[in-house]
Amino acid sequence: MTTSNYATERETTEGRVFTVTGGDWDQVVASTDPINDERIVVNMGPQHPSTHGVLRLILELEGETVREARSVVGYLHTGIEKNLEYRNWVQGSTFVTRMDYLAPLFNETAYSLAVEKLLGIEEQITERATTIRVLMMELNRISSHLVWLATTGMELGAISIMLYGFREREYILDIFETITGLRMNHAYVRPGGVAQDVPDAAIAKIRDFLKMMPKKLKEYEDLLSGQPIWTERTKGVAVLDVTGCVALGVTGPVLRSAGLAWDLRKTMPYCGYETYEFDVPTHPDGDVWGRYQVRLAEIRESLKLVEQALDRLKPGPVMVADRKIAWPAQLAIGVDGMGNSLEHVAKIMGQSMESLIHHFKLVTEGFRVPPGQVYVGIESPRGELGVHAVSDGGTRPYRVHYREPSFVNLQALPAMAEGGLIADVIAGGASLDPVMGGCDR
Known part of the structure; x- marks a missing residue:
């Protein structure tokens, strides 16, 4: 992005807040008239409890009645x-x-x-x-x-x-x-x-x-x-x-x-x-x-x-x-909680070159x-x-x-x-x- 373009973008977005979905929060709020319509916009979440962790809800209220609700997800994205x-x-x-x-x-x-x-x-x-x-x-x-x-x-x-x-x-x-x-x-x-x-x-x-x-x-x-x-x-x-x-x-x-x-x-x-x-x-x-x-x-x-x-x-x-x-690890729970069975380790390390090669290929390549x-x-x-x-x-x-x-x-x-x-x-x-x-x- 060039300096001039960056400056233009800053000028157009100065003082405005955007939601994670790309919606302009200022426009969401401006679309209601709290004096005449008696409606307010409430940002609920993301928090625990009430919205199950990182779920965000945008609610438009008239008194205690919900007139419009929007779900906003993506805060926990892990890829x-x-x-x-x-x-x-x-x-x-x-x-x-x-x-x-x-x-x-x-x-x-x-x-x-x-x-x-x-x-x-x-x-x-x-x-x-x-x-x-x-x-x-x-x-x-x-x-x-x-x-x-x-x-x-x-x-x-x-x-x-x-x-x-x-x-x-x-x-x-x-x-x-x-x-x-x-x-x-x-x-x-x-x-x-x-x-x-x-x-x-x-x-x-x-x-x-x-x-x-x-x-x-x-x-x-x-x-x-x-x-x-x-x-x-x-x-x-x-x-x-x-x-x-x-x-x-x-x-x-x-x-x-x-x-x-x-x-x-x-x-x-x-x-x-x-x-x-x-x-x-x-x-x-x-x-x-x-x-x-x-x-x-x-x-x-x-x-x-x-x-x-x-x-x-x-x-x-x-x-x-x-x-x-078949995954070759043959895991067994031991004193350390979990680990390779001693019999399997002994086999692949000291008795069978074919087993060792197979173990290595499955672990590294699958x-x-x-x-x-x-x-x-x-x-x-x-x-x-x-x-x-x-x-x-x-x-x-x-x-x-x-x-x-x-x-x-x-x-x-x-x-x-x-x-x-x-x-x-x-x-x-x-x-x-x-x-x-x-x-x-």
């Missing part, structure tokens, strides 16, 4: 999808797990299913690996819904439920740590299977959790469902009927709370979900109360799925047999994926989580793009908020359960 193009296919699991950080195992599973479809090895995934994926995803669904319940309760003034929800979530994160070595961002589900087997200690913890959790759900309902303030803040609030959901592409519990039993685990099964017994909860009202009821019911259904998965865990490998694809493109969708705690993966035949993705439900569902916020009270914006936004790490990936 994860672009970063995938500079790492090999297996390393991608380490990136995608960080997008929707409340549902990392869903990010990993969707990505792995897409890579496996490109490789054409869907039928080679072992029964134990598939069962473990279902087990981990359903535990993750419960933990995600518990965070929703805890944070939504806090935002609506029910502080006690915040403590209850996070208490049980901690138990699930302890289970994840026992299995993967980490509480979040696991990179556990990988193309070809899972990183390591489920230890017996984790099985015992899960069975204890299955005995404990139904009583805890009863506590949540005793605390909230009959509470007059909770019902006033949720019933008939932020209504979005099934027509609006379908028009806006809304999926997950928000769609099911409007009466449509659309769940990819039933309608487009994957990971053998068609062989499990579970129901798809719905609610007819399409309001915040309905979303609360659906998510509690989904926790109960996930508990049933976890129990069935445990009963199906038969001994066997957890990674495909093809050593050109495997090649035939050219092509696929789309795989799974049912995450927030709705349809889809992966569009493109390969040019190399060892790294040409393009990976996620259809992220938090991003899509946020389109519904203006439809839910406009015409309602400013206090109900908080309830409606929370009921969408957006996670901005996924939205702004």
